Amino acid sequence: IVIISIDDFKRINSIHGFDFGDGVLCDFARQLKNFLRGEEIVARFLGDEFILFLYEDDMLTIEERIRKLWNLCSGEVKINDNQFVMRVSIGASVSTDDSIAIEEIIHQATIAKLIVKKMGGNHYRFYDFELEELIKEEQKIENDLYHAIEKNEFKLVYQPIRELATGRNVGTEALIRWTNPLYSKVSPLVLIQIAEQNGLIIEIGRWVLKEACRQNKQWQKEGYSSVIVSVNVSAIQFEQTNFVEMVKEILEETELEPKYLELEITERIAMDRVEEKLLKMKELKSMGVRISIDDFGTGYSSLAYFTRFPIDTLKIDRSFINDMLNDENAKTIVTTIINMAKSIKIKTIAEGVETWEQLEYLKKKSCDQIQGYLISKPVDPHIIVEMFEE
Ligand code: C2E
Ligand code: CA
Numbered sequence: 001i002v003i004i005s006i007d008d009f010k011r012i013n014s015i016h017g018f019d020f021g022d023g024v025l026c027d028f029a030r031q032l033k034n035f036l037r038g039e040e041i042v043a044r045f046l047g048d049e050f051i052l053f054l055y056e057d058d059m060l061t062i063e064e065r066i067r068k069l070w071n072l073c074s075g076e077v078k079i080n081d082n083q084f085v086m087r088v089s090i091g092a093s094v095s096t097d098d099s100i101a102i103e104e105i106i107h108q109a110t111i112a113k114l115i116v117k118k119m120g121g122n123h124y125r126f127y128d129f130e131l132e133e134l135i136k137e138e139q140k141i142e143n144d145l146y147h148a149i150e151k152n153e154f155k156l157v158y159q160p161i162r163e164l165a166t167g168r169n170v171g172t173e174a175l176i177r178w179t180n181p182l183y184s185k186v187s188p189l190v191l192i193q194i195a196e197q198n199g200l201i202i203e204i205g206r207w208v209l210k211e212a213c214r215q216n217k218q219w220q221k222e223g224y225s226s227v228i229v230s231v232n233v234s235a236i237q238f239e240q241t242n243f244v245e246m247v248k249e250i251l252e253e254t255e256l257e258p259k260y261l262e263l264e265i266t267e268r269i270a271m272d273r274v275e276e277k278l279l280k281m282k283e284l285k286s287m288g289v290r291i292s293i294d295d296f297g298t299g300y301s302s303l304a305y306f307t308r309f310p311i312d313t314l315k316i317d318r319s320f321i322n323d324m325l326n327d328e329n330a331k332t333i334v335t336t337i338i339n340m341a342k343s344i345k346i347k348t349i350a351e352g353v354e355t356w357e358q359l360e361y362l363k364k365k366s367c368d369q370i371q372g373y374l375i376s377k378p379v380d381p382h383i384i385v386e387m388f389e390e
């Protein structure tokens with residue numbers, strides 16, 4: 001039994017959100033059908049999931065067949081005449097024992113698929129018993145996460161953002177940390193992903209926003225030079241109908257002037273239900289809040305697309321900065337983003353700057369600001385304030 005679950009898809013060369021609707025899914029299923037032999041079956045499982053019943057094959061091992069299937073539906077995929085980039089999670093379970101109920105084997109394939117998804121997706125794996133333990137562990141994390149806010153287990157650390165022209169730290173990005181010693185090694189990325197899956201992101205996101213605004217106001221009261229605090233906003237959080245209202249309330253409660261708050265959203269946000277989101281961004285802008293696009297360059301959107309959006313800042317993804325000095329493509333991408341952003345009066349921040357060579361190059365190319373371990377890792381509030389006075 002094989003379960004294929006579509007994590008994500010993009011039509012290549014399309015800057016507008018594209019509806020990967022039922023029609024395309026049916027065509028995709030038809031393509032899967034060509035993969036089958038004899039009495040094998042493919043069926044739509046749930047939503048964007050497919051289930052395949054495969055039998056033993058004399059030509060290929062089951063492992064080879066799954067790999068073939070993987071190649072067929074991950075990465076660049078052609079469906080009809082459209083070219084897509086697809087990310088899928090595939091879980092498989094093999095049974096040589098007729099006495100095991102089919103439901104059980106489906107359950108096993110589902111567990112394998114879930115694990116793939118939890119690990120970030122875009123992979124395939126076979127079921128084995130240890131996966132059950134992993135799932136239990138996952139549920140424990142989820143449960144502990146649920147109580148983390150009330151137990152005061154989150155904190156924010158801050159990373160300086162430096163203006164290249166003046167050498168001054170003019171901003172800071174707030175990043176969440178879970179202080180529960182059991183989970184000190186859990187990356188915030190994983191934490192946020194789990195929180196997005198179970199809806200906790202709404203509450204956590206609100207806490208982060210309020211704490212960051214409170215802290216920034218606190219620094220101002222203590223007499224440090226004013227900086228912009230950047231807060232990451234998950235797509236799910238941004239899509240809440242009362243999101244703008246919530247931002248407004250938090251600004252009022254904390255008495256932080258809106259111009260000292262920047263919201264970091266990712267390109268993905270702007271991929272569907274564009275009009276609705278455009279409206280929200282405009283409302284936020286009219287309040288005076290700043291908006292930046294995080295991890296820019298990792299999606300499939302073009303900068304031209306973003307001229308429609310009222311954004312202040314583009315944060316060039318770390319991967320490009322990392323490769324920039326030994327990869328001509330990355331170099332071209334970075335300089336093109338900087339130049340185009342400049343021409344439409346959008347500020348650029350290079351993320352993940354780790355070396356002086358990178359800094360010098362970015363300065364030469366007139367990138368506005370940088371952020372990265374070269375300046376400082378994210379640190380506690382009382383440590384970062386010392387960097388605001390420089
Ligand atoms: P991000 O928004 O792209 O944040 C930047 C990440 O890059 C941070 O990782 C930061 O520590 C790391 N970083 C900064 N400079 C360097 C560098 O020079 N080299 C390297 N290798 N890494 C650098 P962190 O804190 O682990 O956060 C990971 C991601 O988790 C963030 O990526 C963001 O997507 C998410 N995240 C963190 N805090 C929050 C939050 O409060 N809300 C939401 N929605 N997401 C958050
Ligand atoms: Ca960010």
Ligand code: CA
Nearest residue numbers: 294295315351
């Ligand atoms: Ca980023």
Ligand code: CA
Nearest residue numbers: 189266294295
């Ligand atoms: Ca990121």
